[in-house]
Amino acid sequence: MTVLGMDQPGVIAEVTGSLASCGVNVQDSAMTLLGGHIAMMLLVNSELSTDELTKHLAAPDLVVTATAVAVRRDFRRMGKWLTYVLTVHGPDRRGIISAVSAVLAADGGNITGMSTRLSGKLYVLIADVELPEKVDVADLMRRLAAVGAGLDAEITFRPVEPDVL
DSSP states (O other): EEEEEEOOOOHHHHEEEEEEETOOEEEEEEEEEETEEHHHHHHHEOOOOOHHHHHHTTOTTEEEOOOOOOOSSSOOOOOEEEEEEEEEEOOTTTTTTHHHHHHHTTTTOOEEEEEEEEETTTTEEEEEEEEETTTHHHHHHHHHHHHHHHOOEEEEEEEOOOOOO
16 A cells, blocks of 8 residues: 655554554554655555545545565575665756666665755765675775766765674
């Protein structure tokens, strides 16, 4: 499901409360603010049809879509993966995400999470990236640096440090 609406206190509680009241379980979600709007993506388990779900959440200030997807129990791909954090800082311009993601995709890299923000004239991108273990990371970093130079942006790419609790 996707839900888009004006940001205001209680929107998440209203949406998730409505889902719970009709027996829907939220299995996975991502929620963020985009330009004054709340944007939610929800993977839910329900006996209701997509039309019934959409009708149940219908509200004049929300845009709700629901699509049936096949159940996947195996979320991970086979093989060993290395995890990195990529950041981009520079002037806002068209094509930043496209240029950076194309370099990663060329080596089989997968962006597993990403956020972008425009702060004044500064564009900031932060992405979680998985790479196949066989990737030549030094070469990838050189290619990312070249893309950054072409965008007048600084790109950093560093391995994720495991948290020890």
